[in-house]
Amino acid sequence: MSPDDLLYTKEHEWLQISGDGGTIGITEHAQKELGEIVYVELPKVGTKFDSGETFGSVESVKAVSELYIPVSGEVVEVNEELGPSPEKINEDPYGKGWMIRIRLLNKNETADLMSAAEYDEYTSEEKE
Amino acid sequence: MGVGVLPDYKRTPLYNVHKALGARLIPFGGWEMPVEYSGIAKEHTAVRTAAGLFDVSHMGEFDIRGPEALDLLQSIATNDASKLMDGQAQYSAIAYPHGTVVDDVLIYRHNAERFMMVVNASNIGKDFEWITSHNRADAGVEDISNELTLLALQGPKAQEILQPLTDIRLADIKYYHFAEGKVFNVDAIMSRTGYTGEDGFELYFSAEHSEPVWNGILKAGDPFGLLPAGLGARNTLRLEARMLLYGNDMDGTTTLLEAGMGSIVKLDKPDFIGRDALLKQKQEGVKRRLVGFEMMGKEIARDHYPVFVDGREAGHVTSGSPSITLKKNIGLAYLPAERAAIGTRFQVLVRDKQSEAKIVRTPFYKRTE
Numbered sequence: 001m002s003p004d005d006l007l008y009t010k011e012h013e014w015l016q017i018s019g020d021g022g023t024i025g026i027t028e029h030a031q032k033e034l035g036e037i038v039y040v041e042l043p044k045v046g047t048k049f050d051s052g053e054t055f056g057s058v059e060s061v062k063a064v065s066e067l068y069i070p071v072s073g074e075v076v077e078v079n080e081e082l083g084p085s086p087e088k089i090n091e092d093p094y095g096k097g098w099m100i101r102i103r104l105l106n107k108n109e110t111a112d113l114m115s116a117a118e119y120d121e122y123t124s125e126e127k128e
Numbered sequence: 129m130g131v132g133v134l135p136d137y138k139r140t141p142l143y144n145v146h147k148a149l150g151a152r153l154i155p156f157g158g159w160e161m162p163v164e165y166s167g168i169a170k171e172h173t174a175v176r177t178a179a180g181l182f183d184v185s186h187m188g189e190f191d192i193r194g195p196e197a198l199d200l201l202q203s204i205a206t207n208d209a210s211k212l213m214d215g216q217a218q219y220s221a222i223a224y225p226h227g228t229v230v231d232d233v234l235i236y237r238h239n240a241e242r243f244m245m246v247v248n249a250s251n252i253g254k255d256f257e258w259i260t261s262h263n264r265a266d267a268g269v270e271d272i273s274n275e276l277t278l279l280a281l282q283g284p285k286a287q288e289i290l291q292p293l294t295d296i297r298l299a300d301i302k303y304y305h306f307a308e309g310k311v312f313n314v315d316a317i318m319s320r321t322g323y324t325g326e327d328g329f330e331l332y333f334s335a336e337h338s339e340p341v342w343n344g345i346l347k348a349g350d351p352f353g354l355l356p357a358g359l360g361a362r363n364t365l366r367l368e369a370r371m372l373l374y375g376n377d378m379d380g381t382t383t384l385l386e387a388g389m390g391s392i393v394k395l396d397k398p399d400f401i402g403r404d405a406l407l408k409q410k411q412e413g414v415k416r417r418l419v420g421f422e423m424m425g426k427e428i429a430r431d432h433y434p435v436f437v438d439g440r441e442a443g444h445v446t447s448g449s450p451s452i453t454l455k456k457n458i459g460l461a462y463l464p465a466e467r468a469a470i471g472t473r474f475q476v477l478v479r480d481k482q483s484e485a486k487i488v489r490t491p492f493y494k495r496t497e
């Protein structure tokens with residue numbers, strides 16, 4: 001069961017809303033699918049993205065995956081710990097493995113995202 | 129991202145065992161194969177420090193026999209099969225007339241009139257067609273791929289794990305040699321060969337015994353740190369050892385000499401398919417060469433990423449990956465011969481970024497004896 005205080009994308013990112021801001025990472029399902037993460041490329045503070053744009057990439061031994069921003073936002077903080085220790089994404093995807101914090105640019109966009117229950121159903125369907 | 133049902137793919141006799149072990153299965157060369165069980169890095173490290181067990185039954189095997197068997201091999205393979213003794217194996221290749229690669233193969237000599245050729249899974253049909261259509265002297269050629277299971281037990285602990293399970297004295301099998309005997313009372317060919325850069329054995333035996341042999345080795349190896357290992361680790365291991373992958377690092381568009389496979393091209397043996405073209409290329413020099421490189425920064429070069437020399441696109445990465453053993457990002461690429469010297473810098477386009485790379489000596493990893 002995914003944490004129910006988060007919102008989810010079909011591309012397996014999560015978003016935690018707090019006031020005007022949001023924190024973004026990838027899900028437990030995503031880190032498992034990727035395997036051991038060895039490199040993560042994240043944007044600079046101040047960069048603005050439209051909803052659905054690529055904000056970085058995450059690489060495991062076997063593959064590279066793009067990261068898609070769940071909602072439009074301006075990057076206000078980047079998890080610098082992930083540079084030297086990308087394995088934190090595997091170990092704690094909803095905690096120490098967070099990737100960026102943003103200032104929300106359009107609060108109405110969250111309607112397109114999935115709840116934890118919807119996301120769990122989505123990932124169980126995808127497996128079949 | 130999930131793996132769906134893959135109805136058109138072939139499965140090895142151990143498919144259900146892999147599923148039960150929780151392996152992630154992916155399509156590879158027409159087969160649905162385990163890519164990882166506990167994780168590529170973990171399996172990779174197990175092979176470098178203890179041992180890993182791979183199901184590589186998707187590989188093809190041809191039985192080649194009769195008084196004309198050696199003549200057939202000599203005419204289609206680039207290495208000199210006449211140098212083989214009974215019980216010896218040889219890395220070789222089949223070339224097209226213009227010197228490019230039909231396949232890279234292993235040739236085992238049972239005796240002067242009986243050989244086994246091991247070929248890549250995705251090339252079984254093509255190779256069989258090629259060999260039989262060039263079989264003028266009418267040697268016996270039979271595709272026995274479906275009858276055989278092939279397991280690779282690789283790593284420094286391989287011999288210690290396998291010895292109690294077999295009647296063969298493994299210490300007597302030298303590198304690229306083999307013996308026939310029993311493993312768990314099942315008739316098997318055991319060769320000291322592999323595709324990982326570690327010591328280890330490859331076991332060929334009748335497919336009907338797949339499960340007990342696989343399970344028995346895994347169980348016996350458990351105290352030694354043996355792990356089941358998938359094609360993901362097999363790929364990162366072979367790349368560190370600069371063992372080439374057909375379809376990536378060489379194929380029907382690259383010659384053996386460009387790929388750096390000159391040591392298995394014996395231009396001094398009697399005529400074979402591809403000899404004239406390879407001889408000419410050797411005399412004139414190759415225009416491009418497969419080089420090993422490492423990335424200067426943290427970017428990872430992946431298969432098919434474009435490569436730039438002097439600002440111009442010069443080719444692509446044929447194999448690229450993080451090196452788990454060396455903690456560097458490594459790869460192979462074809463570069464113009466005049467820019468292929470050790471130490472030469474070039475660029476790999478990693479997404480939108482020109483990322484610095486440097487040609488290094490290969491193999492990237494060599495085990496200490």
